[in-house]
Amino acid sequence: MTGSASSASSASSASSAGREEAGEVRQEDAFDVAALHAWLSSRLPGLTGLPEVRQFGGGVSNLTYLLRYDGQDLIMRRPPRGHKAASAHDMRREFTVQRQLKPHFGAVPEMLAFCDDPAVLGGEFYVMERVEGTILRRELPRGIELDEAGARALGHTVVDTLAGLHAVDPEAAGLGGLGKGPGYVRRQVEGWSRRYRGALTDDVPDGEAVMAWLAEHQPDDVATRLIHNDWKLDNLVLDMSGPPRVVGVLDWEMATVGDPLMELGSAMAYWITAxxxxxxxxxxxxxxHLPGMPTREEFVARYLSRTGLPMGRWEFYEVFGLFRLAVIAQQIWFRYRAGQTTNPAFAGFGDAVRILIARASALAGAPGRTG
Structure with a gap:
């Protein structure tokens, strides 16, 4: 989809090209398909025969599989093997957040079944509907083009959907219990600092200067909202057949109730421009990086206009977002170095950590920067 009619038509005809594709299941992530089917078919009538199972490779935390039954595609989510913080892989929590949120925020998949019996697959997992659409990664998929107007429209819908999520009342959605009260910013700074130190390897910076800066410059919470906590394009399912529209938001494993500006900062760490x-x-x-995409400064300004939230020093949120992303990458790099995962996509994560810590350090030393 682009801003022109001809380009919109082209994207519509190429919708299958932009569809998220799954590959073969990695050996380390295989499971007993017959056991899954026996459990699932007793809860979802009409599932006949064992499903074809494929694995999506884009995620870096919880594992996502395509279960292809005759005439119906389902999605299964479960944690990876290997030790990591249990809260990052709480399947019941992820399932419950989406089930409760669905009536208040339509761009959430329909939850179908949850299993906490380790006798089935060895741990918790859940199954949900598959949301059809386009998921964008580093480059546009073949058959989809975006001119400058289309890229700007896409950027705006990403901002506006985030603002729409942050407008949901957590209590009305039955999710107020996810929050821990005032002090969200402090807990985030302390928690991510603790995680980085706990996953530190001898080939990355110790990050102590960045952690000290964040601790010294942290603002008070500005609001308490429901946040996704991993807002980026490859977690969004898009309808690109006309004006871009978010039809599904995926990967709710880190969703919580907290300060929405912290999520804004985290989202901007991924928003790398030309x-x-x-x-x-x-x-x-x-x-x-496409021509027409909003800059980080424009993204932030539009978000603040949509939400009416006040903004103090933007550089704190920007540095926090970069540091948080560095911690996520380092936790995965720790697992990769320990042989707990062999996913080749993780082979460069040590380099990513070094780049992110260096950038966060540079920005922390540039007071007054606004994007």
Whole structure:
């Protein structure tokens, strides 16, 4: 989809090209398909025969599988093997968040079944509907084009959908219990600092200067809202057949109730644009470099206009977002180095950590920067 009618038609005809594809299941992530089917078919009538199972490779935390039954595609989510913080892989929590949120925020998949019996697959998992649409990664898929107007419209719908999520009342959605009260910013700074130290390896920076800066410059919470906590394009399912529209938001494993500006900062760590430096550009995982895409400054300004939230020093949230992303990458790099995962997509995560810590350090030393 682009801003022109001809380009919109082209994207519509190429919708299958932009569809998220799944590959073979990695050996380390295989499971007993017959056991899954026996459990699932007793809860969802009409499932006949064992499903074809494929694995999506884009995620870096919980594992996502396509269960292809005759005439029906389902999605299964479960944690990876290997030790990591249990809260990052709480399947019941992820399932419950989406089930409760669905009536208040339509861009959530329909939850179908949850299993907490380890006798089935060895741990918790859940199954949900498959949301059809396009998922964008580093480059546009073949058959989809975006001109400048289309890229800007896409950026705006990403901002506006985030603002729409943050407008949901957590209590009305039955999710107020996810929050821990005032002090969200402090808990985030302390928690991510603790995680980085706990996953530190001898080939990355110790990050102590960045952690000290965040601790010293942290603002008070500005609001308490429901947040997704991993807002980026490859977690959004898009309808690109006309004006871009978010039809599904995936990967709710880190959703919580907290300060929405912290989520804004985290989202901007992924929003790498064409004028960013070469090293940071190597980390780009979404097509935010396209001509017409909003800059980070424009994204933030539109978000604040939509939400009416006050903004103090933006550089704190920007540095926090970069550091948080570095911690996520380092936790995965720790698992990769320990042989707990062999996913080749993780082979460069040590380099990513070094780039992110260096950028966060540089921005922390540039007071007054606004995007």
């Amino acid at each position: 004028d960013d430096d070469e090293l940071y550009g190597l980390l780009r995982r979404q097509p935010t």
